[in-house]
Amino acid sequence: MADETTQQTSAAPAASEPRQGGGRPGGRPGGGPGREQRKYFRRKKVCKFCVEKIDAIDYKDYRLLSQFIAESGKIVPRRLSGVCTPHQRRLGRAIKVARNIALLPFAGSSR
Amino acid sequence: MQRTYELMFIVRPDMTDEDLEKLTSTLSTQVTSAKGNVKAVEKMGKRRLAYTVGTFSEGIYVLFVIEGPGELVQELERRLRVSEPVIKFITVRVDVEQKRLDKVKKIRDAHRRGAGTHAAAAAEATAAAQAESAAAETPAQA
Numbered sequence: 001m002a003d004e005t006t007q008q009t010s011a012a013p014a015a016s017e018p019r020q021g022g023g024r025p026g027g028r029p030g031g032g033p034g035r036e037q038r039k040y041f042r043r044k045k046v047c048k049f050c051v052e053k054i055d056a057i058d059y060k061d062y063r064l065l066s067q068f069i070a071e072s073g074k075i076v077p078r079r080l081s082g083v084c085t086p087h088q089r090r091l092g093r094a095i096k097v098a099r100n101i102a103l104l105p106f107a108g109s110s111r
Numbered sequence: 112m113q114r115t116y117e118l119m120f121i122v123r124p125d126m127t128d129e130d131l132e133k134l135t136s137t138l139s140t141q142v143t144s145a146k147g148n149v150k151a152v153e154k155m156g157k158r159r160l161a162y163t164v165g166t167f168s169e170g171i172y173v174l175f176v177i178e179g180p181g182e183l184v185q186e187l188e189r190r191l192r193v194s195e196p197v198i199k200f201i202t203v204r205v206d207v208e209q210k211r212l213d214k215v216k217k218i219r220d221a222h223r224r225g226a227g228t229h230a231a232a233a234a235e236a237t238a239a240a241q242a243e244s245a246a247a248e249t250p251a252q253a
Contacts, residue, residue: 055212059203060119060174101119101201102170105161 045082049091057090059097062104069095073107113178115150115209120191120200121170124157134196135173141187147179164198176205 049057059065068076068083068091075095078088098104122131131154139149155172164170177183184202191200 055215056208097201097203099161100199102121102160102162102164102199108162 047082047084047087049087050084057087057094059094059101060103062098065091065095065098065104069104073105112180113147114181114204115206116177116179116184117203117205118175118177118184118187118200119203120173120175120197121160121164122173123167123196123198124169124171126171126196130196131171131173134194135175138175138187138190141190142175142177142179142183145179145183145186147177147183149175149177151176167198170198 048054057064068081070076075092078085081088083091095104099106122134135152135154139152142149151174153174153176155174157169157171160168160170177187188200188202191197
């Protein structure tokens with residue numbers, strides 16, 4: 001169990017490289033990440049903010065933010081949404097501010 | 112030191128327009144009397160809240176963009192806390208973030224100008240994206 005989790009954390013930063021374009025051959029799960037039940041990542045996911053060059057993630061823009069929260073209201077993890085780290089951090093902060101001002105729910109579905 | 116803050120608060124939905132006007136003007140005078148200045152006041156209208164606050168499921172959102180010292184914000188928040196129609200508020204400091212955004216924009220501008228003909232097509236794309244992001248920022252800040 002212990003080395004499965006370490007495998008996961010070591011594979012995660014490696015998996016982020018192809019998102020920058022090229023790098024790892026194909027996007028298919030290799031031998032290491034094959035340990036996971038589901039495919040590690042189905043296709044090359046690019047960071048939506050890096051591609052569209054959106055710098056400012058505004059907490060008031062609840063439509064943009066609601067794309068990154070699950071049905072339960074939880075923030076979607078980076079490995080599922082494909083967002084890069086600095087943008088994920090800013091996104092998380094914006095979502096938390098939006099939750100506090102009742103623009104997004106803490107739990108439960110959002111419109 | 113003048114810091115820029117965004118103060119957003121929610122007012123109960125059954126408030127009349129003139130009461131809202133009175134509230135916003137009171138807060139604006141509070142700001143100016145404390146040596147700050149109000150850069151923008153935006154009434155974002157009635158919205159459904161994502162969860163019930165108190166007994167309300169709807170509210171009128173108001174946004175203030177203020178420049179001023181830190182104590183001003185404390186004073187404003189105290190007022191909002193005691194004022195009966197205001198049900199929620201939050202203050203966000205935006206000058207640090209704005210400084211970073213300006214720096215990134217400047218680098219991108221310099222990059223665009225410095226790169227010359229090769230980046231002509233890319234320059235248009237970045238200019239369009241910048242205009243887009245600037246347009247997205249100005250309604251938020253205005």
